[in-house]
Structure formats: C-alpha cells, structure tokens
Amino acid sequence: MEDKVCIKGRCPGAWQPMASGDGLIVRVRPRHAQLSRCQVEALCEAAERWGSGVIDLTNRANLQLRGVREVAWQPLIEALAQADLVDEAPSLEARRNLLVAPDWLPGDDTHQSTTALLNQLAELPELPAKVGFAVDAGERPVLMADSADFRIERAVSGQLLVRADGRQRGTPVQSAADAAALTVRLAHWFVESGGPLVGRMRRHESPLPPWAPASVSPAKSRPPLALGNHPLGAVYGLRFGQVDTATLRRLMSTGGIENVRVTPWRRLLVTGVKARPLDGLLLDNQAPELRVDACPGLPGCEQATVSTRPLATQLAGATAGSLHVSACPKGCARRLPADVCVVGREGRYDLVFRGGADEEPCLTGLTESQVRHYFGVE
Ligand code: SF4
Incomplete structure (x- = not known):
C-alpha cells in the first residue's frame, strides 16, 4: 500500500484527501452503494478515532470523514482498507466513480x-x-x-x-x-x-461514434425514494447530508438491519427493517430541512467567512420553496438555482432570489441578524 498523503485542491478521495478548514476530508465510495453492518461499524470507529465524529453523505452518494489530521491519515486509510471500504490501488479507487440506484x-x-x-x-x-x-x-x-x-x-x-x-x-x-x-x-x-x-x-459536443447511436429513449424518470417505509426497508433523511456517529450507532442497534445503502439525495436506505422515529434522523417528507442546502461554512471550510448551518436551520421554516445557504459564491452544496440563496461574503451575507450562489445579489452586506430579521425570524 502506498503510504504518502496526497493533498489535492478538489474532489477528495480516500487516497487524495482534500485540506479543509477543519482538517482533511477523506471520501469513501461504497461499492454497489451499500455498506454491511461491519463496514458501518468500521466507519463510525474511524470517524470517532481519527475524524470529527461526523459523517457526510455527498450528492454523489459518497461518505466523507471530516476533521482528519494529516498524521492520522495513514492509520485511517489502513483501517478503511481493512474494512474493504477503499481499494488498495489508488488508481482503481479514483476510477470507481459510480452512482448506483440504491433500490x-x-x-x-x-x-x-x-x-x-x-x-x-x-x-x-x-x-x-x-x-x-x-x-x-x-x-x-x-x-x-x-x-x-x-x-x-x-x-x-x-x-x-x-x-x-x-x-x-x-x-x-x-x-x-x-x-x-x-x-x-x-x-x-x-x-x-x-x-x-x-x-x-x-x-462535449462531438457527434457520438457510429457504434454508439443515440437511438432509443430512456423510460420516464421516477422521483427519489420517499422517506419512511420502503419495500426493502426504511428510508431516513439526513439534515444537511450529515450524521453523527452516535446517531448512526443508535440506528444500527435496531434489530434486523441487513445493510445500509447510500443515495445522492441525503437519504439512507436501511434494508430489512421498518421505519421508526429516531432522534437526529428525518422521516417526515414535509420536513422543511429537506428543502434546505447549506455548505459546511465556518469552521469547516477555509474559504468561508461566515457560518451557514445554524442560520439555515433558523430560516428553514421561514422561507417558501428551496433555500440555499452558501458561505461563499462557489455554492458547493447545490448545483441548481434556489428560490432563496443566502451567500457569505467577507463576513456578511448577500441575498439572491431564484438564482445560484454566484449570481448577482438583490441585497448585499447584511449581518446575520439582519438576514433573520428580513425573513421574520427573531
Ligand atoms: S461554498 Fe465556499 S465556503 Fe462553502 S464549502 Fe464550498 S468553498 Fe467552502
């Protein structure tokens, strides 16, 4: 196994962790979008021992450990390899960029x-x-x-x-x-x-090659899996795509769980069980948090000058439609425009309506309390 940490500026992988405001980000790509009970246990242990104890579920259905110190990367990658959560060959790991329909x-x-x-x-x-x-x-x-x-x-x-x-x-x-x-x-x-x-x-606008003619239409798409009971088990939502290991361990203590499947929609499909309410996990398809995207902000990202998630939680019930709170115009948490987009800039917030984080704001330079006041949250 190679033993040198390689810090890249983007697209963090297990072998190419990305430096962030709170340490390295190490990304795990579950094969078949599935983790066994043992793998969930290994991931929790790794997050607690070498990371911040929080696990992110990304919009590519990968799992991320945050807050990993550089010296902890080597034992961490060894533990992940032992649990069969990463490929031992970094070149294979990098190519394993597969999104799999979780059901x-x-x-x-x-x-x-x-x-x-x-x-x-x-x-x-x-x-x-x-x-x-x-x-x-x-x-x-x-x-x-x-x-x-x-x-x-x-x-x-x-x-x-x-x-x-x-x-x-x-x-x-x-x-x-x-x-x-x-x-x-x-x-x-x-x-x-x-x-x-x-x-x-x-x-890429080149015409497709003659051996790959674009001749048949795909079937009509279906919506993402709803929260709650599912023919294979239970679907739980994660606030901001994040779960702490204590919550995950509580979930895994439910008898009968076979596997945990990851999705790109901040939802986990837990197979073999019926849905039951659990602190820290969402089961309500109407929960305002499902309409909200927020990047880690301060202190998680070194490009941030404002915090995001506490404000996003406060604004969730006070805004109609989609809400995106981004600590800078890069807008990592959401690719699509949002009905309301709150964007950090030099320690203050700008407001964009029906747009993305990098678009022209309607209001600029607001303090956090001015943003709350604007949306009627006190
Ligand atoms: S949007 Fe900006 S502050 Fe937020 S995670 Fe991305 S780079 Fe960091």
Missing part, C-alpha cells in the same frame, strides 16, 4: 451492470476527476437529475441502454455485460475525441 435487487440489471463495471475499472482510461457513471437500470430511472457522464438505464421498450449524459437518447444493448463493455468503450471515445478539454460529457 437494486440481487441479480437484477443494476446489480449485474455494477458488478461488470467494477470488474473493468482497470480498463477505464484516465478521466477528468469529476467524470462518473450512473447505473440506473430499474424499471424507470431514478438518477437522471444526479451528476454522471455515462448512464446505464432502462429504455421505454424495456431494453437496457447506455446513454451519454446530455444526449436525450441512448444505445440499446442486450445484457448487463454488454452495457458495461459499451460504457467503457464510450469512456475511451470521450478521452480520444477531446472530452477532457471540456471536462464533462454534457459539455
């Missing part, structure tokens, strides 16, 4: 296509850091709104298809193995046809 069943096309892609990781070319894959081959796709560059989906006709992101249609294939093979071939084509120059498939 797969053993042996279905999502499961088989994911297995086939995992087995072919070494055959993938070197791709830009943000380029990833979505395996979403249920009856109807559920990951269409989530970030990915190459998608394995179900066609209207019921066939499997492979679709380049940004194209309305995809290429039909006969089997999960064919889907994985075509996906790998498309990734090579992306690199060879200059895709890395624009970074993402959606922005």
Whole structure:
C-alpha cells in the first residue's frame, strides 16, 4: 500500500484527501452503494478515532470523514482498507466513480451492470476527476437529475441502454455485460475525441461514434425514494447530508438491519427493517430541512467567512420553496438555482432570489441578524 498523503485542491478521495478548514476530508465510495453492518461499524470507529465524529453523505452518494489530521491519515486509510471500504490501488479507487440506484435487487440489471463495471475499472482510461457513471437500470430511472457522464438505464421498450449524459437518447444493448463493455468503450471515445478539454460529457459536443447511436429513449424518470417505509426497508433523511456517529450507532442497534445503502439525495436506505422515529434522523417528507442546502461554512471550510448551518436551520421554516445557504459564491452544496440563496461574503451575507450562489445579489452586506430579521425570524 502506498503510504504518502496526497493533498489535492478538489474532489477528495480516500487516497487524495482534500485540506479543509477543519482538517482533511477523506471520501469513501461504497461499492454497489451499500455498506454491511461491519463496514458501518468500521466507519463510525474511524470517524470517532481519527475524524470529527461526523459523517457526510455527498450528492454523489459518497461518505466523507471530516476533521482528519494529516498524521492520522495513514492509520485511517489502513483501517478503511481493512474494512474493504477503499481499494488498495489508488488508481482503481479514483476510477470507481459510480452512482448506483440504491433500490437494486440481487441479480437484477443494476446489480449485474455494477458488478461488470467494477470488474473493468482497470480498463477505464484516465478521466477528468469529476467524470462518473450512473447505473440506473430499474424499471424507470431514478438518477437522471444526479451528476454522471455515462448512464446505464432502462429504455421505454424495456431494453437496457447506455446513454451519454446530455444526449436525450441512448444505445440499446442486450445484457448487463454488454452495457458495461459499451460504457467503457464510450469512456475511451470521450478521452480520444477531446472530452477532457471540456471536462464533462454534457459539455462535449462531438457527434457520438457510429457504434454508439443515440437511438432509443430512456423510460420516464421516477422521483427519489420517499422517506419512511420502503419495500426493502426504511428510508431516513439526513439534515444537511450529515450524521453523527452516535446517531448512526443508535440506528444500527435496531434489530434486523441487513445493510445500509447510500443515495445522492441525503437519504439512507436501511434494508430489512421498518421505519421508526429516531432522534437526529428525518422521516417526515414535509420536513422543511429537506428543502434546505447549506455548505459546511465556518469552521469547516477555509474559504468561508461566515457560518451557514445554524442560520439555515433558523430560516428553514421561514422561507417558501428551496433555500440555499452558501458561505461563499462557489455554492458547493447545490448545483441548481434556489428560490432563496443566502451567500457569505467577507463576513456578511448577500441575498439572491431564484438564482445560484454566484449570481448577482438583490441585497448585499447584511449581518446575520439582519438576514433573520428580513425573513421574520427573531
Ligand atoms: S461554498 Fe465556499 S465556503 Fe462553502 S464549502 Fe464550498 S468553498 Fe467552502
């Protein structure tokens, strides 16, 4: 195993942790979007021993440990490898950028296509850091709104298809193995046809190669899994996509839990159990927190000059529609515009309405109490 911490400026991985205001961020990518009970236990232990005791669930369905000191990275990565939570080869870990529809069943096309892609990781070319894959081959796709560059989906006709992101249609294939093979071939084509120059498939305007015709439409997409009972178990929501290890341990003490599946929607699917209320976890689909995105802010990010989450919690019930509280215009917590966007700048807050964190604000230079006052929160 390599033993040198490599700190990069973006896209943190287990082998490429990112420096942040509260220490390193170490990202774990669960295979098949699933963690066994032992892996959850190992992750909790790692977060408590070497991190801040808090685990983030990202919008790519990865898990992040925060607040890791540089000297703690080596024992941490060893513990994660021992729990089979990271690949021992950093090059494979970097390529394992797979989003998987969380409600797969053993042996279905999502499961088989994911297995086939995992087995072919070494055959993938070197791709830009943000380029990833979505395996979403249920009856109807559920990951269409989530970030990915190459998608394995179900066609209207019921066939499997492979679709380049940004194209309305995809290429039909006969089997999960064919889907994985075509996906790998498309990734090579992306690199060879200059895709890395624009970074993402959606922005890559080259015509698709003749062997990957965009000829069939995917089935109509379905909404993300609702909170509460699910045919496979229970779906719990995480405030701001974060859970502390004490809450996670409490959840895991529920008898009958088989596995925990991660989603890109700040929700966990816990298989084998019925939903029951638990402190620190959301079960109410109307909870205002579900409409709120907030980046870590101070002290979690070194680019922040304001705190975010306490203010976001206070404003959650006082704003209609979506709310985004971002400690700087980079807007890491939300890609899409929000009805209300509160953006930190030089220790104060700006307000953007129906826009993103980097857009022209309507009001600028407000203190935190002025923001609260504006929304009628005292
Ligand atoms: S939006 Fe800015 S302050 Fe917030 S996490 Fe991203 S870089 Fe840090």
